[in-house]
Amino acid sequence: MPVERMVAAMLDDPLAHIGSLGFDIVERLVRGEAEWLPTNLPDSLPANASRALTLDFVRASSGGLPWPILQRLGDRATAFTPDEAVCVAALLSDTIAGDGRETERWMEAVSYAARGSVPCL
DSSP states (O other): OOHHHHHHHHTTOGGGOOOOHHHHHHHHHHTTOSEEOOOSOTTOOOOOGGGOEEHHHHHTTOTTOOHHHHHHHHOTTOOOOHHHHHHHHHHHHHHHHTOHHHHHHHHHHHHHHTTTSOOOO
């Protein structure tokens, strides 16, 4: 993470949010990255593309989001800007955290993708 973003977050810039690993995954995927695989994690085994998390995985957690966001999440050609991605990630993180089954689904998927090197979100 760039130093500028860390300083902005410390100064309460809401768009410089430093969230959990789950938040970071959601933010990256809605910003347009094709998939998430762990990199540079301690004790992780080599990444396996079949374990990657994708925007389709994120979309499954989108219950309760406002229609315009759902519509954009459904349009593969439209990525969110970095600021929009932070906002969408915050909304999705709240949705995931508020549902025990969704939280468990994410924890299992991230752990599986990271081959056990990430104990929790």
